[in-house]
Amino acid sequence: MRHLGTLLLVALAMLPLASPAAAAENLVVQVATEPPGLDLTATPASATAAVVFYNVQEALVKVDRHGKLVPWLAERWYTTDSKNYTFFLRKGVRFHNGREMRAGDVKFVLDRAVNPETKHPYRVQYENIQDVIVKDD
Secondary structure, eight states, X not given: OHHHHHHHHHHHHHGGGOOHHHHTSOOOOOOOOOOSOSOTTTOOOHHHHHHHBTTTBXXXXXXXXXXXXXXXXXXXEEESSSSOEEEEEXXXXXXXXXXXXXXXXXXXXXXXXXXXXGTOTTGGGGTTOOOOOOOOO
């Protein structure tokens, strides 16, 4: 924050030196940001999702470059009524500690995201989830 203040003071000090032609140009300021943490539910900083998602945390599906949903942690899925979805998890996916991902882990993440007490910054994207049922690992 201190660097941003210094940068703004320098920019303001240079304003009297700017010519009328330069006044029409844009000033682009790039500031490197670091997320305050890696938990998307605990930190509402906008930089967190950009840094964490797909780098540290992953999703059941991913949007490809054509805007189509493709398998990611789920190898396939189906729906019978566009309200109830069944996901089949990819086997062999492991956490950093070597433990294999299970359906209970997915339930935990979804339940946590929809819980208003966690203050998840993207909770609105999960509001339509009424229940997550784990049938097996």
